[in-house]
Amino acid sequence: MKQFDRRKFLKLSARCLGATVLFGGAGLLIFRSRKDCLYQINPESCVACDKCETACILHPSAVKCVNDFSTCGYCHYCYAYFIDGLSENPENLVCPTGALKRKQVGEFQFEHTIEERLCTGCGKCVKRCSDFGNSSLRLEIRRNLCKECNRCAIEKACPSKAVQQIQIPT
Amino acid sequence: MEEHFSGQPKKGRSPADSIEKDQQSTPQSQPDFADYQFPEQNTPLFKPFWLRMLDIIALLILISMGTWFVLRCKRRWSIYILLFTGLIYLGFFRHGCICPIGAVCNISLALTHPDKVILGISTVLFFFIPLIFAFGFGRVFCGAVCPLGAVQEFMSFRAILLPRSLDRFLRIFKYIFLILAILSATLYMEFLVCRFDPFITLFRCSGSRNMWIFTVICLLISIFIARPYCRFFCPYGVLLGIFSKISFRNRQIETDLCTKCDLCRQSCPMNCIKPPHIDTFSCISCGKCLHICPQNAIK
Numbered sequence: 480m481k482q483f484d485r486r487k488f489l490k491l492s493a494r495c496l497g498a499t500v501l502f503g504g505a506g507l508l509i510f511r512s513r514k515d516c517l518y519q520i521n522p523e524s525c526v527a528c529d530k531c532e533t534a535c536i537l538h539p540s541a542v543k544c545v546n547d548f549s550t551c552g553y554c555h556y557c558y559a560y561f562i563d564g565l566s567e568n569p570e571n572l573v574c575p576t577g578a579l580k581r582k583q584v585g586e587f588q589f590e591h592t593i594e595e596r597l598c599t600g601c602g603k604c605v606k607r608c609s610d611f612g613n614s615s616l617r618l619e620i621r622r623n624l625c626k627e628c629n630r631c632a633i634e635k636a637c638p639s640k641a642v643q644q645i646q647i648p649t
Numbered sequence: 650m651e652e653h654f655s656g657q658p659k660k661g662r663s664p665a666d667s668i669e670k671d672q673q674s675t676p677q678s679q680p681d682f683a684d685y686q687f688p689e690q691n692t693p694l695f696k697p698f699w700l701r702m703l704d705i706i707a708l709l710i711l712i713s714m715g716t717w718f719v720l721r722c723k724r725r726w727s728i729y730i731l732l733f734t735g736l737i738y739l740g741f742f743r744h745g746c747i748c749p750i751g752a753v754c755n756i757s758l759a760l761t762h763p764d765k766v767i768l769g770i771s772t773v774l775f776f777f778i779p780l781i782f783a784f785g786f787g788r789v790f791c792g793a794v795c796p797l798g799a800v801q802e803f804m805s806f807r808a809i810l811l812p813r814s815l816d817r818f819l820r821i822f823k824y825i826f827l828i829l830a831i832l833s834a835t836l837y838m839e840f841l842v843c844r845f846d847p848f849i850t851l852f853r854c855s856g857s858r859n860m861w862i863f864t865v866i867c868l869l870i871s872i873f874i875a876r877p878y879c880r881f882f883c884p885y886g887v888l889l890g891i892f893s894k895i896s897f898r899n900r901q902i903e904t905d906l907c908t909k910c911d912l913c914r915q916s917c918p919m920n921c922i923k924p925p926h927i928d929t930f931s932c933i934s935c936g937k938c939l940h941i942c943p944q945n946a947i948k
Contacts, residue, residue: 493895501784501892505777508756508768515701515769537855548687584685592688623693626744626853629751629772630840644767647695 516644518631522617524641527606531618532599534636541624542600542633544578544593550615553588557581558611559604560591573603595621704743705774708794711735712779715793716786719934720898728792728936732799740796745852749790750797750885751843752776753827754834761835779885783892787899791879791889791933798879798933800848801871805918808875816920819881820931827884847878875918879933890930899929900938906946913938913947 520531520542531542555565560581562571569577578597584590600618608616620633620642634642711731718727739748752772759768779790791798811819826841833841843849847867850856856864870877879886893899902913907925914922916938921931925946927938939947 490895494897497784497892497895501777501780505773505781508759508773508777509770511759511763512768512770512773515771516767517695537853538857545690545692548690588685590688595691621693622695626746628746629755629843630838635838647698647701 514646516646517620517622517625517627518634518642519620519645520618521641521643522614524639524643525602525605525618526639526641527602527609527618528638529601529603530636530638531633532601534633535600536628536632537624537626540600540633541621541626542618543595543598543621543624544600544602544604544616545619546591546593547615547617548590550613551591552613552615553584553590554612555587555589557589557591559608559616573607575599575601575603579604591616701771704739704747704771705778707738708775708778711794712782712790715789715934716782719789719792719900719936719939720786725940729802731793732795732802735794736796736799736803739794740799740848740852745796745846745849746843747771747775748796748846749775749779750883751840751846753884753888754830754840754842757831758834758838762838765838780888780892783889784896785898787896787929787932787934788886788889788893789934791886792935795879796852797846797848797883798876800851800868801876801878802918802935804868804871805875806872808918809873810915811874811920813920816880822881823883823887826882827887830884842884845882875920876933880919880931893932894930896929900927900932900934901929901948902927902942903946903948906944908944908946910943912941912943916941 532540535541559573560579562573564571573579576597576599578594578599580592580594582590582592602618605616605618608614631642711734715728715731718724718731739745752775755766755768755772756776758766779794782789830841833839845863847864850860850864867878874880902922902925904925909924911924914920914924918935918937919931919933921928922938927947
């Protein structure tokens, strides 16, 4: 009889301890948790290395280059497009895949758009634009491609801690 | 109302406070020629709030139905339907992330470094809901919901029964993996569980060559050994097992009805039955023994 009661007592105390840990832990963490956050690249901290292209668990990466048209200079000689001179020779173009496209919209104004399908997120054009241009080109994690991992691999690889968590707007 | 997120390339503004409603409202340096229209800026939208909560709701529905099926309704196909739904939604549709197994790393990181990572409410709920159900009814998450378990279950065509000593030896790796996962998350901020997730390449349809090789190896092993990841490697399974052991309602064999025919032991994918005793730590409440027992001795 005594042994039976002891086992029941042990099981009861184990259940009490388990319940405390479970509900206490859940309550504590729910209290400390925030709304879901997603990762995004902060354009000020970004140094346009090529880690976004290689570190993402997706191949091709979920990071694409985006042009902010309100800041873009619409330059005839776009430094992010041409390496040296106005030759359209593929060896003279900054973009290795030809994703950065150029269209004349005025006498000396050229509209620069990125074909997302071709962009690999290497950041070469972003670096040139921020070094010599208006910094209108930036790298961005595309929400329709990002798989929202528990732990962003790009964030881990980023040398300048530019990948940060932002709260989702509602 | 459309909401766009766009990081400002200007100095002094961070992505968090630059949520532009309309890209074309106040352009800073508009080209000074007439009738030019800015091209449409294609910014993909965040998923709406209700769609995010849909994951939690789906988890709750699947796990509740799994509990109900194993407690009350004893049809063969019911649990398989739930597993299949869990596989399609949590696995392929949501690309296998968020999962409670990976949440082990998230939670241990959040407990030790609260400043380094923002813990979302979905992660906390995904971690605790299966544990709460395990505390009440046993490991119903494993048997009815888990997409990784579903892949292994649907791949086990020629499952063989392992000798008991080998089984017991291999089970030790679960505990080692759990300790390593917690340590790597707290010390190195590395998510070991996600790195060694065997079927994530299937869910994402993308991965490096090594990961695909790992997936194929795990699929091949699953054909011959039932639920190898669940039995020998799942770190979350350790936590679920602890709460399952002290649960209120769990699978058990009624000793006076049992004829020791051994059918349940041979049908158990987790190899946890030694008639008339079921090891509730490992039992995933899949219901196979319930269906196969000729005496209906298992509750």
